[in-house]
Each structure stands twice: as C-alpha cells, then as structure tokens.
Amino acid sequence: MALLTDPAPGAESVLEARAVTKLYGGLRAVADVSFTVRPGEILGIAGPNGAGKTTLFDTISGPAVASSGAIVLTGKSIGNAKIHERCRLGR
Secondary structure, three states: OOOOOOOOOOOOOOEEEEEEEEEEOOEEEEEEEEEEEOOOOOOOOOOOOOOOHHHHHHHHHOOOOOOEEEEEEOOEEOOOOOHHHHHHHOO
C-alpha cells in the first residue's frame, strides 16, 4: 500500500482544469469544470452515466478538444497540444 503525504501549502499544481467546457453541437457534455491537483494528491471524478466523466478525461488527455477553458500541466497550457506531446510532458 502506498501512503501519500499532504501537499505542501502553496505547492505548485501538477494539473489544472480551468472552467473547462466541451460542447458537441448543442449538447454540453462538460460544463465549466475546474480543479487543481498538487503533488501528492489524488483526485477522483464521480458521477452517473452520461455525466461527462469520460469526456473530461478525453479533454485532458487529448482525444477531445475543450470548447472553452484551459488545461494546464506543470504550469504549461496543453489545450492545443497533440496527444503524443501531452504524454511526453507527463513523464
């Protein structure tokens, strides 16, 4: 079992979603989602079927492009980065 320590106060974020929205035509699959993950933290996303969890993951990892908002990995905006570029940044 791995034990995680609490993040240091003021620690820089590893991953941030800032007001991320994903639209498919008139359907809003993800609406204004924001969160910050700091070193040592684990974030869980829960919701019923059709709530947008997979779409949010796809928007962060690259197969889908956010309609608005920003995704930031270790201080760098990755919203327009290709999937392979995002993978290299996450090493």
